[in-house]
Amino acid sequence: MDWAGVAPFCLFAAMFLIAPTLYLVTGAFLNAAGEPTLENIAGLFTPKIMASYSISLKISLASAFGGALVGFFLAWAVVLGGLPAWIRSALLTFSGVASNFAGVPLAFAFLATLGRTGLVTVILRDWFGFNLYSTGFNLLSFLGLTLTYMYFQIPLMVLIITPALDGLKKEWREAAEILGATNFQYWTRVVLPILFPSILGTFLLLFANAFGAIATAYSLTGSTFNIVPIQLYAQIRGDVLHNANLGYALALGMIVITGVSNLIYIWMRIRAERWQK
Amino acid sequence: MSTHTSGWQKAGAWAAILFGATYFILPLVATFEFSLRMRRGEYSFDAYRSVFTDAQFQESFSYSILMAVLTIVIGMLLIVPTAYWVRLRLPQFRPVMEFVTLLPLVIPAIVIVFGYLRLYNSSSLIPFTGSARGTDILLMFSFMTLSLPYMYRSVDTAMRTIDVATLTEAAQSLGAPWRTILFRCIFPNVMSGVLSGAFITFAIVIGEFTMPSLLNRPAFGPYLQLIGANRAYEPPALAIIAFAITWLSVGLLQLLSRFNKARPPKP
Numbered sequence: 001m002d003w004a005g006v007a008p009f010c011l012f013a014a015m016f017l018i019a020p021t022l023y024l025v026t027g028a029f030l031n032a033a034g035e036p037t038l039e040n041i042a043g044l045f046t047p048k049i050m051a052s053y054s055i056s057l058k059i060s061l062a063s064a065f066g067g068a069l070v071g072f073f074l075a076w077a078v079v080l081g082g083l084p085a086w087i088r089s090a091l092l093t094f095s096g097v098a099s100n101f102a103g104v105p106l107a108f109a110f111l112a113t114l115g116r117t118g119l120v121t122v123i124l125r126d127w128f129g130f131n132l133y134s135t136g137f138n139l140l141s142f143l144g145l146t147l148t149y150m151y152f153q154i155p156l157m158v159l160i161i162t163p164a165l166d167g168l169k170k171e172w173r174e175a176a177e178i179l180g181a182t183n184f185q186y187w188t189r190v191v192l193p194i195l196f197p198s199i200l201g202t203f204l205l206l207f208a209n210a211f212g213a214i215a216t217a218y219s220l221t222g223s224t225f226n227i228v229p230i231q232l233y234a235q236i237r238g239d240v241l242h243n244a245n246l247g248y249a250l251a252l253g254m255i256v257i258t259g260v261s262n263l264i265y266i267w268m269r270i271r272a273e274r275w276q277k
Numbered sequence: 278m279s280t281h282t283s284g285w286q287k288a289g290a291w292a293a294i295l296f297g298a299t300y301f302i303l304p305l306v307a308t309f310e311f312s313l314r315m316r317r318g319e320y321s322f323d324a325y326r327s328v329f330t331d332a333q334f335q336e337s338f339s340y341s342i343l344m345a346v347l348t349i350v351i352g353m354l355l356i357v358p359t360a361y362w363v364r365l366r367l368p369q370f371r372p373v374m375e376f377v378t379l380l381p382l383v384i385p386a387i388v389i390v391f392g393y394l395r396l397y398n399s400s401s402l403i404p405f406t407g408s409a410r411g412t413d414i415l416l417m418f419s420f421m422t423l424s425l426p427y428m429y430r431s432v433d434t435a436m437r438t439i440d441v442a443t444l445t446e447a448a449q450s451l452g453a454p455w456r457t458i459l460f461r462c463i464f465p466n467v468m469s470g471v472l473s474g475a476f477i478t479f480a481i482v483i484g485e486f487t488m489p490s491l492l493n494r495p496a497f498g499p500y501l502q503l504i505g506a507n508r509a510y511e512p513p514a515l516a517i518i519a520f521a522i523t524w525l526s527v528g529l530l531q532l533l534s535r536f537n538k539a540r541p542p543k544p
Contacts, residue, residue: 005362006370008355013377016418017425020392021384027395070300073293081290091297097520097527098301100480104501105519108512109304111505112311119307151304154297212385215486215498219505229387236391236491251388262383 021255027248040249049231053253056211056228059142063149064206068199070150071157079165092162095155102152103215110148111220114139140221148216153206160205164198164272201268204261212258228254305520312513324514331511333500341489341497344413345482348420349475355421356428357471361463364441378429381422390419390488412492419488424478431477435470473530480526484519 031037043049078088113120116133124130138144168191176186214229221230228250234240235247315323328334363370381389397415399407405415421428444466448458464471489496501519505512 002362002366006359006367009359009374012355012418012421016393016422017377017380017384017389020389020396021380023396024388024392070293070297074297077290077293080286081293082287083290083294087294091294093528093531094301096531097524100477100527101520101523103484103486104498104505105484105516108501108505108516109308109520112513112516113304113307117311119310120303151301154300208383212387214385214387215502218486219502222506229385232387232391233487233491236387236394247391251391254385254388255383258385259383262379266379 024248024251025255027245028252030245032243032245040243040245041252043243043246044249044253049250052226052228052231055142055226057257059145059149059227060207060210062142062146063153063210064203066146066150067153067206068157068203071154072161072199074154075158075162075165079162080168091158095158097155099152099155099159102213104219106148106151107216107219110139110144110151114144114147140225145217145220145225148220149210149213153210156206156209157202160202161195161198164195168194195272197268197272201265201272204265204268208258208261208265211261212254305517308513308516308520312510312517315510324510325518328511328514328518333495337495337497337500340495341483344417344420344496345479347417348424348482349478351417352421352424352428352478353432353471353474356425356432356474357464357467358459360429360432360436361441361459364436365445374429378425381425386419386423386485386487387491389422390491393419394491406492409494412494416489416492416494416496419492420478420482420485423485423488424474424481427477427481428474431474432467432470435467435473439466469533469536473533476526476530476533480523483522 028040029036029038031039044053074091077083078091110118112118114132114137115121118139121132124132139148172190172194173186176190181189212229214227214233217225217227218230218233231240232247232250232254235250239247241247241250312324313320313322315321315327359374363374393415394406397403397405405411441463444462445458448462453462484498484501485496486498486502490499490502501512501515504515
């Protein structure tokens with residue numbers, strides 16, 4: 001009787017979350033005739049698909065690394081840098097907004113900034129005589145997409161790492177000082193080991209976040225830039241791989257990559273919370 | 278080592294903030310400037326006029342607002358009673374809820390919608406995509422899936438601050454039926470959580486591209502993409518509008534959470 005109360009939720013989760021995912025996962029291990037096979041998984045290791053996984057991984061790793069690095073220094077600046085309090089609340093409020101500002105509008109914003117007629121491109125050309133695009137820079141490239149993704153990656157890092165930095169206890173620094181530690185030793189031997197699970201965990205969350213994103217890249221580059229989500233989008237639209245089950249394997253590959261990084265993130269967060277009691 | 282914030286440290290902090298501010302503000306300024314360039318030789322709001330008078334903008338925008346409202350209403354009607362019931366009667370089910378509500382963050386949206394298209398196409402047992410109305414319903418459920426982590430977490434946080442068991446007993450002893458307990462006791466008490474969940478859901482759903490695009494529904498996200506591929510000055514204007522919407526929803530959310538922190542949570 002008690003279980004009837006959660007039946008609607010279970011039905012919802014089964015229909016719209018579990019079943020669709022299971023369908024694709026099992027489909028990845030079947031051939032067109034419905035017999036079990038590992039051919040689709042092997043099919044992922046062909047040059048074309050490997051190339052798109054590789055560019056996706058590169059962009060996700062680069063934007064997660066850049067986002068984590070810049071985000072960490074911003075959080076450090078407002079928590080330990082001795083800045084006025086209003087800067088902290090402004091940064092956190094803005095991060096809440098910017099971490100949700102993704103998708104198609106973000107692509108428009110970066111086209112207006114660093115596109116061929118974007119403001120920064122034009123200012124560099126007219127005021128400084130510097131032609132950005134003659135250096136080989138292109139917004140529709142690895143570097144351009146990474147810079148664009150960092151616009152939502154940095155704020156996400158700030159939002160998650162600020163509470164972790166807040167959790168550094170004054171007593172730890174005092175204890176280190178009394179024992180004769182230098183500032184450098186305090187950071188490398190006390191702070192970083194404590195923060196390491198938070199930093200690594202957030203890095204993986206940012207990585208998964210970028211890996212699953214499609215709208216920004218799609219509206220920046222159309223279907224020319226072959227990251228995995230765009231290839232999957234094309235596959236869903238028109239079976240470009242000419243093999244439905246290989247499409248399921250492509251989806252499975254995405255689930256495995258985002259799934260593993262999220263699992264490690266959750267594990268790291270549990271470890272990090274030991275210090276925040 | 279005697280002072281905890283040395284001059285160097287402070288200079289470094291200012292440098293980091295200056296760099297961050299430039300990185301964040303420059304694209305917004307550039308987008309705004311670009312959106313004013315439509316008329317040759319002078320700045321004007323022509324691009325915004327062009328956007329607001331576009332019938333397709335009005336249609337797709339109101340479609341997405343309607344979908345967002347439906348997602349919030351149906352979503353909350355599902356989440357609040359479930360979260361309430363789990364707290365009251367099925368505490369052993371909580372880990373399962375926690376896990377299931379995290380799944381949409383783990384499985385990319387494009388993968389979920391791919392599954393829908395295979396499972397619920399017009400030749401399947403439950404042919405959601407067989408009709409436009411059916412696809413709308415499927416899209417609403419897909420938005421609910423997307424916002425599930427945020428809705429559940431905000432409702433659950435709000436429910437932690439009230440004593441569910443005592444409230445239920447009090448209402449029952451006064452002879453209230455379940456419907457009354459739920460809608461006149463529980464819902465009003467977790468309203469802050471419901472509203473937080475609603476704002477974040479609104480911000481997510483309004484510009485979502487992948488799901489409506491693959492389900493072929495005329496939502497705001499696919500409209501944005503279409504305009505981006507075909508026009509020059511309207512896209513930055515739309516980006517400014519979208520940023521304003523995000524700012525509004527997240528701003529309301531943060532105002533609400535600051536307001537809630539004034540009330541200490543009960544154990």
